[in-house]
Amino acid sequence: MNRSRRTALSTGAAALTLALGVLALAEPAYAGEQPGNTQGADTEQSGGTDNTGIYAAARIQYSGAVTKDGSTGNVTSSDVNWTPPPCWYAPYLGAKDFKKKMSEQIESAKNTPGMGGTAGAAIGEMQRHYEDEYGWTDTPGYKDYNVKKDGEGMFWAAVENPDEPDVLKRGSCNDLPFWVDNGEAPPSQYEEAVTPEILAALAYQRMQLPDTKVTLAPDATTKVNLPTWAWLDKAVFDEVQATAAINVPGFNIQATTTAKPVSLKLDPGTEDAETYPASGGCAINADGSIGEPYAKGKSDETPPCGIKYLRSSGDGTFKMKATITWQISWTGSGGAHGDLPNGTFGATQEVTVQEIQAVNR
Known part of the structure; x- marks a missing residue:
């Protein structure tokens, strides 16, 4: 026509x-x-x-x-x-x-x-x-x-x-x-x-991505100039899928969109802070996790993913935002497949930062 x-x-x-x-x-x-x-x-x-x-x-x-x-x-x-x-x-x-x-x-x-x-x-x-x-x-x-x-x-x-x-x-x-x-x-x-x-x-x-909370150490309350470790275990940080389909007589097609987590970006909620790495972006590890859990004896080490606050939050808290970037692809009927733009989703956690004269390690 x-x-x-x-x-x-x-x-x-x-x-x-x-x-x-x-x-x-x-x-x-x-x-x-x-x-x-x-x-x-x-x-x-x-x-x-x-x-x-x-x-x-x-x-x-x-x-x-x-x-x-x-x-x-x-x-x-x-x-x-x-x-x-x-x-x-x-x-x-x-x-x-x-x-x-x-x-x-x-x-x-x-x-x-x-x-x-x-x-x-x-x-x-x-x-x-x-x-x-x-x-x-x-x-x-x-x-x-x-x-x-x-x-x-x-x-x-x-x-x-x-x-x-x-x-x-x-x-x-x-x-x-x-x-x-x-x-x-x-x-x-x-x-x-x-x-x-x-x-x-x-x-x-x-698509509805999971509201995943980042694990912190120290948890929720930290100290000025003390590195706070941040990480996500693979067990709570996995890919998600959403499917759309039409099925009527003589016409049946479908597509599944898959979101795979690839990185985590930390925003301390204040300019008076440093992130690890400096960009604030923590890459995914080979095993699918992000960052590294804190363990006893690592207090003098620099975390691969984390934050160091440079001043106290006073009587309030800093609203730390953890934003996850998801790599998104799709597959569909007849072997069709392709990529879609990366997606992001962030969640906010309140962090209390206390000031002390010295930190006993």
Whole structure:
């Protein structure tokens, strides 16, 4: 379909949406328990089956380390220019269901006051697109909404990402619903048609990383000019996974996004402090841990990961922030795979720093 034809049809879709506000798929609704580090609950986008057994709308099912309500997770992308997809195209309705819904909407829109002129003409053109076998010389239509092919494919439609704040981006997938045969790929001109890579990005957006507390020695209360050791054991600091999948008749894809911890950065919460190493960034060890546990007899040694406070916190505390950087990759259906921007997540711990005249070692 050429761009001019698609633009004209999109005008009809916009007019119909303006009149009824019902063309877009329903916004996601989620259910499930709060996931943990290694085991999460399934969440899913709204949709289901009607009494014919045909899917009324494609579900995106989320599982693993994802938020329980389907909202944005706690991962912050290290690439400020990267954003999840604002919208995409996904399986919507079978032919009979689509005919029922679309014909009702078209008739209602045609009878809506103020829908004459350009908008009315666009709606009429859209109606011909779905009712005529050849609506135009350059663009075949869908005779009787492809009802004779019911069960052999689905109409696909635009889905808005409810977590995209920019309404223009969210509505940028504005082509009319189009037909895709079971087992076939969507037409190449629909670049936003859902893929494993899109599902991986959506899993990334909803990923919930564990709130891991850094072990300190001395713990919570330390002394001025006394190195404080910091570390994370591998046992509490492991990779997490989140999966997004669509499973409807004739179309099944999924992607699993994996976050692997790679470094820890310490922010003392005051400028009057030194970090070890000086950059504040502690690399991951060969065994998957970070830093080194303090042991008796190491008081004169410099910790590989830690902080030395240079003044007292007085009657209060310093809010030390430990931010973990996670390396994020994904794998999906058909052997698809790739990388996503590193993610970060930080937690704050209160540290009391006391001043003494001398430290007995």
